Amino acid sequence: LPARVLSGRHVIVTSGPTHEPIDPVRYIANRSSGAQGAAIAAALRDLGARVSFITGPAEVPPPEGVAVVAVETAREMRAAVEAALPADAAVMAAAVADWHVANARPGKIKKDGSGALPELQFAENPDILAWISQLGRERPSLVVGFAAETDDVLDNAARKRKRKGCDWIVANDVSPATGIMGGTENAVTLISEAGAESWPRLSKDEVAHRLAARIADALNAGDGM
Numbered sequence: 025l026p027a028r029v030l031s032g033r034h035v036i037v038t039s040g041p042t043h044e045p046i047d048p049v050r051y052i053a054n055r056s057s058g059a060q061g062a063a064i065a066a067a068l069r070d071l072g073a074r075v076s077f078i079t080g081p082a083e084v085p086p087p088e089g090v091a092v093v094a095v096e097t098a099r100e101m102r103a104a105v106e107a108a109l110p111a112d113a114a115v116m117a118a119a120v121a122d123w124h125v126a127n128a129r130p131g132k133i134k135k136d137g138s139g140a141l142p143e144l145q146f147a148e149n150p151d152i153l154a155w156i157s158q159l160g161r162e163r164p165s166l167v168v169g170f171a172a173e174t175d176d177v178l179d180n181a182a183r184k185r186k187r188k189g190c191d192w193i194v195a196n197d198v199s200p201a202t203g204i205m206g207g208t209e210n211a212v213t214l215i216s217e218a219g220a221e222s223w224p225r226l227s228k229d230e231v232a233h234r235l236a237a238r239i240a241d242a243l244n245a246g247d248g249m
């Protein structure tokens with residue numbers, strides 16, 4: 025059994041996609057399975073952390089032994105994260121939709137036979153990672169974001185770390201040819217103020233265990249790295 029090096033610590037993990045309604049029966053979604061986030065929550069739990077697992081509608085079930093808050097939209101996810109504070113660390117693994125449909129309808133949109141097409145208008149969603157990274161007193165001491173990129177993965181991820189204000193970014197290449205999105209493996213680079221560290225292609229469970237161990241090291245060292 026792993027040492028319970030995170031006992032007494034509270035970690036928030038977001039996971040899965042969000043669904044943004046168009047009307048009561050339709051929504052906009054993305055291809056996140058929630059597998060990496062669930063594995064991270066389980067790995068943190070295995071190290072003894074109390075985990076708040078805030079998940080959108082994922083394909084994989086949430087792990088046992090964590091406090092699950094199931095949400096649908098980005099706005100609900102942000103409210104659930106806020107309600108779960110304070111925390112020692114936050115790992116934002118969710119694939120949060122950037123936009124919601126501003127003119128979502130309370131009733132099902134119907135074809136009226138005239139050939140008229142519905143027009144969707146979009147509004148920006150809250151950026152949960154940027155928000156929590158820039159919180160004052162309630163900011164978790166370690167904030168970890170993800171960057172799923174298809175081009176210039178490391179440059180984009182390093183810029184994202186600065187822009188959002190998080191401590192670490194876990195960067196991965198989600199180009200379709202990698203098979204990572206929806207697959208069981210991941211190849212990531214951990215980016216911090218100190219630099220970038222590429223890990224070999226590993227199972228999502230192994231990535232989770234390594235990341236949880238690094239989080240434990242950072243919290244127990246009492247600094248942001």
Ligand code: C5P
Pocket residue numbers: 038098116117118119120121122149150151152153154168169170171172184
């Ligand atoms: O900007 P981008 O979506 O690429 O950033 C990805 C990171 O930001 C992930 O950690 C994701 O969970 C987080 N994010 C968020 N809220 C958003 C958009 C992204 O927490 N609205």
